[in-house]
Amino acid sequence: MIGRGANMKKVIWIIGTGAACVVYSFLVGVIAIAGQIITSIRTHSEIQSVNQDFLNPIMAVGWAVLIILSIWMHKRWNAKCHACKRWNALKLLKTEVLKQEKISVLVELKQRNLNREVTGTQDQYIPGKRKTYQDTYQCKYCGNLEICTHTEDSTSI
Ligand SMILES: [Zn+2]
DSSP states (O other): OOSHHHHHHHHHHHHHHHHHHHHHHHHHHHHHHHHHHHHHHHHTOOOOOOOHHHHHHHHHHHHHHHHHHHHHHHHHHHTOOTTTOOTTOEEEEEEEEEEEEEEEEEEEEEEEOTTSOEEEEEEEEEEEEEEEEEEEEEETTTOOEEEEEEEEEEEOO
16 A cells, blocks of 8 residues: 555655765765875875866766666665565556545635735635545566555646
């Protein structure tokens, strides 16, 4: 079931990605400093300050790669089979609408004066629909079926 668990996953994922970026920056920094110390020993010169023009592109490219990798891993992780624990195992078999409810959705309407300037906001309930979907996934390795439900709200506006 999607719910609290999915939120926890997201939090862990974001923290993990952030941590990976920090560790990467740290490693690049350490390597850069080590490189400078070695260079200064070899050339018997003073240790020069870190060349930011050289370091910044390396940092940026590294972060981009890490984030792309992280999104890819997250996709694989999301499709993890809980029976055989393999990643990227679940394939969507079918999606069914379980139920449809009429709901009231709270929206914030902007109040404007004659000059079309926003003077304030007003909360108002408008009719909408809440659809509950049931997704059935099947593991491509062990055939285990997993069911997730999710809801989607839509308004008539
Ligand atoms: Zn499986």
